[in-house]
Amino acid sequence: MDQDVKQVLYTREQIAERVAQIGEALTQQYASVVERGEQVVLVSVLRGAALFMADLAREMDIPVEMDYIAISSYGSGAKSSGVVRMIKDVSSDISGKHVIIAEDILDSGLTLSYLLKNLASRGPASLTVVTLLRKQTRAQAQVECAHVGFECPDEFVVGYGLDYAERYRNLPYIGILKPEVYQ
Numbered sequence: 001m002d003q004d005v006k007q008v009l010y011t012r013e014q015i016a017e018r019v020a021q022i023g024e025a026l027t028q029q030y031a032s033v034v035e036r037g038e039q040v041v042l043v044s045v046l047r048g049a050a051l052f053m054a055d056l057a058r059e060m061d062i063p064v065e066m067d068y069i070a071i072s073s074y075g076s077g078a079k080s081s082g083v084v085r086m087i088k089d090v091s092s093d094i095s096g097k098h099v100i101i102a103e104d105i106l107d108s109g110l111t112l113s114y115l116l117k118n119l120a121s122r123g124p125a126s127l128t129v130v131t132l133l134r135k136q137t138r139a140q141a142q143v144e145c146a147h148v149g150f151e152c153p154d155e156f157v158v159g160y161g162l163d164y165a166e167r168y169r170n171l172p173y174i175g176i177l178k179p180e181v182y183q
């Protein structure tokens, strides 16, 4: 798989360090909520963010529920179809809980703005977005994030959960895919 990557953007070590920092910040941020006996739920946006949430949860020193939602707008290509579809809903009731959405990448913002609207309608105590990567240049929908791992260049990236046509998700680093692979 390495031969299809034009440039490594974030190494395994850099990702681990940043995820640990975000986990620590979230631990502090939600400490009082947990002390009050309220529930915190991490919601991962499948499939890309599964790896990020698994690592993030282990860097958080507070009890958290883990849940999963599946959304798709990219199909098997490198461009958003513009149509966001929910494929799988969360398994538990989120009303009254503090929801932290863990996303792998914020690109056009279509996925997260759809998700925020959808989850907000269920009455969570709070709703926060944490994204590992953010591409700012192409943002179409404004989405506020509590934490951003890395500001990412406007290139198609793969690895650490991010795929192209279901490949490359298991690369331990994040890199720019060679355009000839998807053009």
Ligand SMILES: O=P(O)(O)OC[C@H]1O[C@H](OP(=O)(O)OP(=O)(O)O)[C@H](O)[C@@H]1O
Residues within 6 Å of the ligand: 045, 046, 047, 048, 049, 071, 072, 073, 074, 075, 080, 103, 104, 105, 106, 107, 108, 109, 110, 111, 112, 162, 163
């Ligand atoms: O800000 P946007 O332009 O909406 O893009 C971000 C979304 O695109 C990718 O999902 P994808 O639809 O490829 O599904 P996947 O997570 O299963 O790979 C990624 O995992 C984000 O969820």
Ligand SMILES: Nc1nc2[nH]cnc2c(=O)[nH]1
Residues within 6 Å of the ligand: 074, 105, 107, 108, 155, 156, 157, 158, 162, 163, 164
């Ligand atoms: N794999 C991958 N999925 C995306 N979804 C939105 N932007 C990207 C990207 O750069 N890479």
